[in-house]
Amino acid sequence: MSLIKRNRESIPALFDDFFGRELFNWGNSNFSATSTTVPSVNIREKAECYEVELAAPGMQKSDFQVRLEGNTLTIASSKEHTDEQNEENYSRREFSYQSFQRSLLLPKDVVDEDGISAKYENGLLFLTIPKKEEARKKEPRLIEIG
Numbered sequence: 001m002s003l004i005k006r007n008r009e010s011i012p013a014l015f016d017d018f019f020g021r022e023l024f025n026w027g028n029s030n031f032s033a034t035s036t037t038v039p040s041v042n043i044r045e046k047a048e049c050y051e052v053e054l055a056a057p058g059m060q061k062s063d064f065q066v067r068l069e070g071n072t073l074t075i076a077s078s079k080e081h082t083d084e085q086n087e088e089n090y091s092r093r094e095f096s097y098q099s100f101q102r103s104l105l106l107p108k109d110v111v112d113e114d115g116i117s118a119k120y121e122n123g124l125l126f127l128t129i130p131k132k133e134e135a136r137k138k139e140p141r142l143i144e145i146g
Helices: 010-020
Strands: 041-045 049-055 064-069 072-086 091-105 117-121 124-130
Touching (some): 064 117
Antiparallel strands (some): 041 049, 064 072, 072 091, 117 124
């Protein structure tokens, strides 16, 4: 008796997913169902803000575009590199292109849109998304019984 259960439907489903996807729909929040082309993101909620960390080593801060449209925060990056060598007997040219787009849906009427800040440091993009004063969690209040 085998301990491994095989799903015979998985391979056809994989092909259907691959060929059925809109590969050139750049508006998708993730380009890959397996998240292979999208950097890892950590999101932490604090009483006064949300903190987002996105791992993108080897990039420069100028490679990023952070955009807020409505309550959708989009982090996008594209980096192009060309390397060309010309020697006596040969010429070599290499190209590389990296891009991703990650969209986060922010809670409505909670975020202070004007206070959002970003910085890139040591391969990590940090975003601080402050909450509006009225949306911040307040300390529990003891109510006296009269």
